[in-house]
Amino acid sequence: MAEKGVPAGTGAGREFMEKTKYRYLSRSDQERGLPQPPLELPPNPAARIIDLPEPASLQIPPLDLRTAIENRRSVRAYVRAPLTLAELAFLLWCTQGVQRVAGTYATFRTVPSAGARHAIETYLLVNDVEGLPAGLYRYLALSHRVQEVDLDPALLVRIMEASLGQQFVLHAGVVFLWVAVPYRMTWRYSERGYRELHKDAGHICQNLYLAAEAVGCGVCAIAAYDDDAMAALLGIDGVEQFVIYLATAGKVRERDEA
Numbered sequence: 001m002a003e004k005g006v007p008a009g010t011g012a013g014r015e016f017m018e019k020t021k022y023r024y025l026s027r028s029d030q031e032r033g034l035p036q037p038p039l040e041l042p043p044n045p046a047a048r049i050i051d052l053p054e055p056a057s058l059q060i061p062p063l064d065l066r067t068a069i070e071n072r073r074s075v076r077a078y079v080r081a082p083l084t085l086a087e088l089a090f091l092l093w094c095t096q097g098v099q100r101v102a103g104t105y106a107t108f109r110t111v112p113s114a115g116a117r118h119a120i121e122t123y124l125l126v127n128d129v130e131g132l133p134a135g136l137y138r139y140l141a142l143s144h145r146v147q148e149v150d151l152d153p154a155l156l157v158r159i160m161e162a163s164l165g166q167q168f169v170l171h172a173g174v175v176f177l178w179v180a181v182p183y184r185m186t187w188r189y190s191e192r193g194y195r196e197l198h199k200d201a202g203h204i205c206q207n208l209y210l211a212a213e214a215v216g217c218g219v220c221a222i223a224a225y226d227d228d229a230m231a232a233l234l235g236i237d238g239v240e241q242f243v244i245y246l247a248t249a250g251k252v253r254e255r256d257e258a
């Protein structure tokens with residue numbers, strides 16, 4: 001059904017699909033010989049940076065892939081138990097972990113990405129993780145560390161409010177906020193790159209759903225949020241960087257049952 005006042009097939013969504021067909025695309029900046037943007041937003045030199053346990057050292061109970069796929073559900077009720085730093089490191093590794101760096105040209109990670117552009121940064125609203133004060137962080141995927149962004153205790157409530165008041169956000173151990181850096185993708189694919197950003201975000205979130213099964217966590221994807229409010233909370237402009245997707249993760253059982 002068409003949006004109120006917008007005839008079927010003529011709305012902004014339809015126009016986006018039409019105008020990002022190959023036949024309308026201009027030459028990309030890569031084709032025009034412009035330099036590639038960095039593989040990751042540079043760390044803030046003034047911010048505290050925290051090392052995460054190395055991916056190879058993480059002791060995660062093995063879980064059959066079929067079991068993970070069959071058991072995965074969107075979970076909005078969590079028990080009051082913290083994630084360990086190792087569990088958080090595992091979830092970050094499974095969603096954005098960098099396995100190989102090809103010079104300054106590309107990264108290869110635990111998730112696929114159109115043209116290996118990997119144009120998504122991971123912000124984390126930590127609420128209940130052992131060893132990490134609550135607050136907003138950014139995952140530095142290239143070095144597998146997290147950087148403090150903002151430890152304002154009011155952020156959790158504000159992020160719940162910007163998620164259109166979805167109350168379960170308040171009880172998550174951690175909220176993943178994925179931020180697209182569109183030029184990293186459009187540099188190669190021009191305007192069509194915006195399509196690929198959304199597909200990449202889907203892969204990331206699906207890996208989170210499956211990885212969470214191995215560490216006794218439940219996940220719920222969130223697409224219902226106020227774009228501008230969310231960008232303001234993260235301190236990004238909403239254009240050159242914008243929130244593309246969110247997900248909550250929280251414990252669904254105590255550790256000794258995991």
Ligand SMILES: Cc1cc2nc3c(=O)[nH]c(=O)nc-3n(C[C@H](O)[C@H](O)[C@H](O)COP(=O)(O)O)c2cc1C
Binds near residue numbers: 073074076221222223
């Ligand atoms: C793109 C996307 C956006 C979603 N947004 C929300 C959301 O904002 N709030 C919410 O409670 N669930 C959200 N969900 C979860 C869906 O409601 C859920 O996947 C669906 O009901 C099917 O349930 P299942 O994941 O347990 O199979 C979202 C899921 C996807 C894939």
